Amino acid sequence: SHDVYESMAGCLSCKACAGQCPVKVDIPEMKSRFLETYHTRYKRPVKDYVIAKLEYMAPILANAPGLFNALQSIPPMPWIFKRFIGLTDLPKLDTRGLKSGLRARGIGKFRQADLDGLSADEKARSVIILQDCFTTHYDTDVFLAHVDLLQRLGYRVFVPPYRPNGKAMHVKGFLKKFDYQAKQNDIVYGRIAKSGVAMVGIEASVTLTYRQEYAQRLSDRPDYRVHLFHEWLAAEINDGRLNAPKIDNAVNMDVPASLFPHCTEKTSIPDVGVKWQKIFEAFGLKLTAEKTGCCGMAGVYGHETRHQETSRELYDLSWKKKVDATGAANMLVTGYSCRCQVNRFEGVKPQHPVEYLVKAIPL
Numbered sequence: 522s523h524d525v526y527e528s529m530a531g532c533l534s535c536k537a538c539a540g541q542c543p544v545k546v547d548i549p550e551m552k553s554r555f556l557e558t559y560h561t562r563y564k565r566p567v568k569d570y571v572i573a574k575l576e577y578m579a580p581i582l583a584n585a586p587g588l589f590n591a592l593q594s595i596p597p598m599p600w601i602f603k604r605f606i607g608l609t610d611l612p613k614l615d616t617r618g619l620k621s622g623l624r625a626r627g628i629g630k631f632r633q634a635d636l637d638g639l640s641a642d643e644k645a646r647s648v649i650i651l652q653d654c655f656t657t658h659y660d661t662d663v664f665l666a667h668v669d670l671l672q673r674l675g676y677r678v679f680v681p682p683y684r685p686n687g688k689a690m691h692v693k694g695f696l697k698k699f700d701y702q703a704k705q706n707d708i709v710y711g712r713i714a715k716s717g718v719a720m721v722g723i724e725a726s727v728t729l730t731y732r733q734e735y736a737q738r739l740s741d742r743p744d745y746r747v748h749l750f751h752e753w754l755a756a757e758i759n760d761g762r763l764n765a766p767k768i769d770n771a772v773n774m775d776v777p778a779s780l781f782p783h784c785t786e787k788t789s790i791p792d793v794g795v796k797w798q799k800i801f802e803a804f805g806l807k808l809t810a811e812k813t814g815c816c817g818m819a820g821v822y823g824h825e826t827r828h829q830e831t832s833r834e835l836y837d838l839s840w841k842k843k844v845d846a847t848g849a850a851n852m853l854v855t856g857y858s859c860r861c862q863v864n865r866f867e868g869v870k871p872q873h874p875v876e877y878l879v880k881a882i883p884l
Contacts, residue, residue, distance in 0.1 A: 526559055530827070533819035534692045536733070540788030549692070550737060556694025568607035569693045572821050576685035579614070579658040586614035607826045610865055615661040619652075622665045623680055626672065631681045636716035645762065648676050649713065649720045651747060652683040653727040655857040663857075666876040667723055667750060673882055674763060681713060686727045689821065691734050703735045711743025721750045724857055725786035726820060733789070749786070750875070751855075755796040758803045765803040768881050777807035778877055779847045781840070783856030784815040793855075797874055804878060811847070814839035818862035836862055853877050 529552045539547040560569075582589045590613045592598060603609040623629075639647060648671055656664040671678050687702035710731075714720060722728030731747045748756075757763040778801075782793045790796075794810030801808040817823055817835030840863070844852065849869035854860045864870040 522559055522562075525555060526563075529555055531831075533815060533822045535784045535788070535815055535819050536729075537784060537788040537815075539733075540785075540791075547737075550734070553691050553694045553696060553699075557696045560694060566607055567605070568825060569695075571606060571608065573690045573693050573695050573698070575689055575821075576654045576687070579654050580683060583614055583618070583658045586616045586618075590614055590616070603826050608824050609826050609829065610824060612659050612861055615659055617661050619657050619661050619664060622661060623668070626665070626668055626678075628668065628678055628680055631679060633713065633716070636679060636713070636718055639716070639718070643677070644716065644718050646676055647679060647718045648753070649679045649681065649718050651681065651710070651720060651722050651728075653686060653722060653724040654683075655727070656723045657683055660857055660860070663873045663876060664723060666873065666879045669879045670875050670882070673879070674765070679718065681709075684709065686730055688727055688730050688734070691730070691738075692820065696738070699734075700738050703739055706731075707735065707739065707742050707745075710747070711745050714743065714745030719748060719753055720745065721748045721753045723750055725749060725783045725789075725855060726858070729785060729789055749790065751793065751796050751800060752790070755800055758800065765800075766882065767805040768883075777809050778851055778853050778874075779843075780808055780810045780874060781813055781816075781843070781852055781854045781859060781871070782810070783854075783859055784813075784819070786855060797853075797855075801874075801878075804881070806878075806881065808853070808874075811843050813843060816840045816856075816859045816862040818858035818865075820858050823858065823862060823865075832862075833866070836866055841866075 532548050532552050534549040534552065536547070536549055539545055539549070593611060593613070599609070602611065636647075636649075650664070650667060652664070668678050668680075684706055685702055686706070687699045690696075690699040690702065710720065722731070728747050728749050735742065754763075758765055780794055780797050786793050798808045798810060815835055816839065817832040822828055823832040844863060844867060849863060849867050849871050852863070852871035853874040854863065854871045855874060860870055860873070
């Protein structure tokens with residue numbers, strides 16, 4: 522069992538196997554089940570508890586982000602985390618706060634009655650954005666950029682309260698707790714979905730959990746679907762429900778922007794690059810899609826001390842040369858972990874494609 526444990530530690534939980542394998546071998550699911558059984562006999566490392574509780578701790582820590590970021594950075598705290606907990610290069614909380622940003626954009630407290638009271642036409646021009654731990658607490662600008670884009674395109678935006686998704690618990694094999702969280706989320710999101718308003722998610726690894734891990738683990742689920750933002754937007758354009766405004770050529774860069782998709786997103790939805798290119802084309806912009814593998818971060822994998830060498834090797838193998846050739850300023854990266862990895866090794870955090878679009882569209 523120890524040999525299997527060491528072997529499973531090399532799995533990045535990117536689900537490329539499940540997305541690309543003809544017989545759908547799903548190593549991350551096997552890994553989760555193995556870890557659950559393994560740790561009934563052997564003690565869990567502290568880092569597993571920290572990772573599994575991240576989605577629950579982040580909202581609490583976000584009440585004083587500046588203080589927590591300072592404590593996290595003061596020596597010898599980075600050394601303590603690395604040596605005794607097994608985590609390194611931890612991300613910093615966003616100090617701006619999502620709630621204040623939503624209020625500034627006229628988005629108040631979420632009420633189910635507001636959704637149910639919409640007319641059919643109003644529902645067709647409304648969107649529900651589900652929060653995730655990363656864009657809510659660590660990369661708020663990306664979440665607000667999605668709100669800004671939707672509002673400029675004439676959509677009314679609704680944002681339900683933050684709920685942990687459970688992805689980290691699944692990765693680390695806390696399956697009983699994951700199942701409980703998934704069932705609770707199904708109840709809440711199933712009720713919201715009855716309104717008929719489209720629900721979208723921003724972070725691919727989290728959003729895909731609703732249709733993959735939830736479906737694997739639960740039965741008798743309510744009928745709802747959380748779309749990836751680019752899936753929904755591409756469908757709106759393709760089906761003629763949205764006429765995207767053409768952006769003045771003067772706004773364009775001389776060199777087309779380059780898309781670097783998240784590996785989980787790309788293997789689960791192979792046409793992600795094509796959809797983003799069609800979206801940019803609808804706005805009068807050019808976009809190239811880079812062919813890359815995993816950046817080496819893969820959620821929490823790249824933050825675990827034991828994986829530092831492998832994480833860097835993966836980045837150098839698949840991303841380094843393309844990043845150098847493209848330039849971080851011209852990269853558009855869909856995954857939060859991928860943006861963190863580029864920032865860690867290059868010192869520059871690339872934009873999300875929606876941030877690029879918002880900056881290109883005049884007010």
